[in-house]
Amino acid sequence: MEYSEIMVRYGELSTKGKNRKEFIRQLGQNIRNVLKPFPAVVVKAQRDRLHVVLNDQPAQPVMDALQQVFGIETFSPVVKLPKDASLADIQQTAKQMIKEQYQPGQTFKISTRRQNKNYPLNTYGIDDGVGSYILEAIPGIRVQMKHPDINLQIDVRLSGIYLSSITIPGALGLPVGTGGRATMMLSGGIDSPVAAYLAMKRGVKVDMIHFFSPPYTSQQALAKAKDLAAKLAAFGGTIDFIQVPFTKVQEEVKKRVPEGYLMTIQRRMMLRLAAAITIDRHCNGVFTGESLGQVASQTLESMRAINDVTSLPVLRPLISLDKTEIIKIAREIDTYDLSIMPFEDCCTIFTPPAPKTKPDLEKTREFEKLVDVDGLMQEALAGIEVTKINVGDDYLNSQEDVFAELL
């Protein structure tokens, strides 16, 4: 079927009266962004619907891209006929559309809406004229008014006559950019990319902060984290990837702090740095991929001891998810295979064999006095590098030659 446009129905934003205009503008911009590879396509964001005019582009790749945009409830590929198209024209297009979908034994229904009152046939005339034609043209097909297998919608509007028979669920959520800005602590693991995805789903624009510790962690580990950001860019547009050198902090903490508190104090340093970057970038919160009770650093006592370093909101979208649930989403958003590639993370390397699962807040504060918190912070912040990452960027493979030389 040669579709002429994709009709997009808005999601949750339709309930937000006051901000509606801004949401539609942002959604339009986000859709234009993901459709940049299709320059012929035109996006028209209107009050009640958004139209993606295909201009002879095939519909499927455009629909694949739309599937990842938050703020879309459903969308349908549509054929547009001229506003004065005859009943015979409508019948032909309807037949072709239904034939493409029809499986033996299925039922159908025609649902016409008429906004253009000048069209010579009323809704009943069109429903009946098209319905009886389909019954004759497709042997075996039956009409069913309630829950038909195929619901062919005919929209008679002033701008044209629109036919559609497929409704595809969108990604739901809110358009990225309408929920403010935050940072995300992105490791190379399974959890934090999923947490980033869920943050974006609520409309938040996220900047990724990644701590790395050369030479204990490799260039591949860094490239892997960047590639995860590139996967996430499919949902939120270009991502600022902020890499923070963490070697000196970890070495100092390891040298001076009792083993049981190593992990807690390392995490406090991470969150302190993340908070400083968050404020510097005018963001309003820090997201992490923690979930309650997964590992030693993720008990309530640990979270309290780590949270102590900032008054910014620390948001944990995965807090009550099981690992299996997290893995399911990771697979759906295509980050899982990358996440399980075996490159070391700076946290795992410096994790003591028996970290305190219930660190005492007062003791944590005392032990931390053994390190030069301000000096280490300044040094780490001075070494930050920021990369703009886009969907499709591939750091692991583009560096393969460099790695080969190193081997």
Ligand SMILES: Nc1ncnc2c1ncn2[C@@H]1O[C@H](COP(=O)(O)OP(=O)(O)OP(=O)(O)O)[C@@H](O)[C@H]1O
């Ligand atoms: N190198 C890192 N850079 C940035 N953030 C990190 C890093 N390591 C850990 N984090 C943050 O701390 C959270 C908890 O990390 P931890 O390694 O304890 O748990 P995890 O369940 O393995 O998480 P993940 O699967 O995201 O690595 C991560 O989800 C992430 O938000």
